[in-house]
Amino acid sequence: MICYRFGVLVNIKAVLLTLLQKKKLDKLGVLYFLSSKKRNYDIKNLATHLDKRLSVIKYIEDINKSCIVELTPYGVYGRFAIPNKITVNIQRPLNEIVKTILHELVHLELEGKIKSFSFFQREKIVDKKVKKILKGVKSIESK
Numbered sequence: 001m002i003c004y005r006f007g008v009l010v011n012i013k014a015v016l017l018t019l020l021q022k023k024k025l026d027k028l029g030v031l032y033f034l035s036s037k038k039r040n041y042d043i044k045n046l047a048t049h050l051d052k053r054l055s056v057i058k059y060i061e062d063i064n065k066s067c068i069v070e071l072t073p074y075g076v077y078g079r080f081a082i083p084n085k086i087t088v089n090i091q092r093p094l095n096e097i098v099k100t101i102l103h104e105l106v107h108l109e110l111e112g113k114i115k116s117f118s119f120f121q122r123e124k125i126v127d128k129k130v131k132k133i134l135k136g137v138k139s140i141e142s143k
C-alpha cells in the first residue's frame with residue numbers, strides 16, 4: 001500500500017538534500033530541480049492518477065508493506081530511503097513519475113543485495129528489473 005505525502009516540509013527536505021549532495025549529483029550527471037516552473041500543483045489529483053496507473057502493476061500490488069511516497073517539485077527525479085520511503089519529482093509527465101516510483105520501489109527491494117555495487121551497476125540492475133516488471137503492462141509503455 002502506498003501513502004502519499006507532500007507539503008512545505010517535504011519540499012524543504014528535497015531542496016536541502018539536493019544542495020548537500022550537489023557536488024556528487026553534478027559529478028554523476030544526475031538531473032535535479034531547485035526551482036519550480038509552476039506555483040501550484042493539484043497534488044491530490046496527481047496522487048489519484050498515480051494510484052490508478054500503479055494499481056495495474058502486479059509487482060506493486062504484491063508489496064506487502066506500506067510505502068511512503070513523497071511528492072515534490074524539487075530535487076532529483078527520485079530517491080529512496082530504507083526501509084520504505086521514496087521521494088519523487090513531480091515536474092515530469094505522469095508516466096515518467098510512475099516509472100520513477102516503480103524504479104525506487106525496486107531499489108528498496110534490492111538495496112540489501114546490491115549496496116556494495118557501484119552507482120551505475122545498481123542503476124543497471126534496477127532498470128533491468130523495472131523493464132521486466134513493465135513488460136506486458138500496456139498503460140505504461142516500457143522503453
Ligand SMILES: [Zn+2]
Binds near residue numbers: 103
Ligand atoms: Zn536508481
